[in-house]
Amino acid sequence: MPTGMAHEKRASADGVAVERCRMSGWSAGRPDTDRAGRTSVGTAGTLLALSIEQHSAFIHTKGSIMRSLRSFSALLLALVACSHAQPPPSPPPAQEIAAPAPPPPLPAPAPEPVAARPPPEVAPASIYFDYDTSGLSPASRAVLQDFFDHARARPDQSVRIEGNCDERGSREYNLALGQRRAEAAKKYLENLGLDTSRITTVSNGKERPRTSGSDETALKENRRDDLIPTSGNASVSSAAEPASQ
Numbered sequence: 001m002p003t004g005m006a007h008e009k010r011a012s013a014d015g016v017a018v019e020r021c022r023m024s025g026w027s028a029g030r031p032d033t034d035r036a037g038r039t040s041v042g043t044a045g046t047l048l049a050l051s052i053e054q055h056s057a058f059i060h061t062k063g064s065i066m067r068s069l070r071s072f073s074a075l076l077l078a079l080v081a082c083s084h085a086q087p088p089p090s091p092p093p094a095q096e097i098a099a100p101a102p103p104p105p106l107p108a109p110a111p112e113p114v115a116a117r118p119p120p121e122v123a124p125a126s127i128y129f130d131y132d133t134s135g136l137s138p139a140s141r142a143v144l145q146d147f148f149d150h151a152r153a154r155p156d157q158s159v160r161i162e163g164n165c166d167e168r169g170s171r172e173y174n175l176a177l178g179q180r181r182a183e184a185a186k187k188y189l190e191n192l193g194l195d196t197s198r199i200t201t202v203s204n205g206k207e208r209p210r211t212s213g214s215d216e217t218a219l220k221e222n223r224r225d226d227l228i229p230t231s232g233n234a235s236v237s238s239a240a241e242p243a244s245q
Contacts, residue, residue: 119153122229127185129223131166134180136188140225144185147227148192154229158198161185162226165206166219178203185225200230 125147127140136144151159163178182201190196211221 120150122147122150122154122157122159124229125227127225127227128220129181129225131219131223132169132177134177134184136184140185141188144188144227145192148189148194151189151194151198151229157229157231158200159189159194160228160230161199161201162208162228163201163203164208164210164222164224164226166222167206167209167214168219169206171205171207174205175203178205181225185227 125143127136127143129135129140130137147159151157161182163180163182165174165178165181169177179201182203186196186199186201189199206222209218209222210224211218213219
């Protein structure tokens with residue numbers, strides 16, 4: 001049985017006993033005590049009863065306080081247990097930090113300037129003639145056209161045309177024939193557009209044969225015009241006229 005309840009029952013029994021004694025006129029003194037003595041004993045009993053009642057009330061109050069303290073302690077322990085049982089609050093979501101944008105790519109380096117290659121130099125060429133003529137054959141015109149195309153790309157070069165003949169005929173005749181052959185080639189180049197100042201002509205007659213011999217192959221090799229590029233200022237005409245013999 002709890003201590004508080006035992007104290008309460010004991011105090012209640014004591015109070016009942018005291019109350020019975022007071023009502024029956026019981027005295028703690030001798031039986032032959034006089035009326036005054038009985039009055040004193042009654043007063044003492046009354047005081048003792050009051051003291052017992054106050055003690056009982058105090059014990060009752062103390063018991064109530066102890067019960068309240070135990071209830072409060074139990075409640076406090078329950079609150080503490082509940083606080084420990086609850087999961088800790090979840091941390092706030094981490095803020096995503098955007099990655100910095102990559103730097104723009106560097107511009108590609110400018111290509112190094114490539115020096116323009118000068119056009120090739122004009123190559124020497126030769127055209128051939130039939131016996132005792134200065135007329136241009138289709139093959140000769142094709143050679144002169146190719147020569148003009150290269151000479152037009154190299155205005156810093158001029159051309160010297162040398163007319164030649166085979167060994168037949170007199171020296172004077174071959175010099176004149178060689179000049180006509182050189183002039184024929186010059187006129188054709190001029191008609192194509194090559195400036196006249198870039199062209200010079202000369203006749204070698206039969207003095208500079210390319211091949212020695214009297215057969216037809218050797219004679220044909222010597223009936224020719226030699227187109228020899230030279231250094232000099234020149235210009236190309238913008239309008240080319242059709243070439244004629």
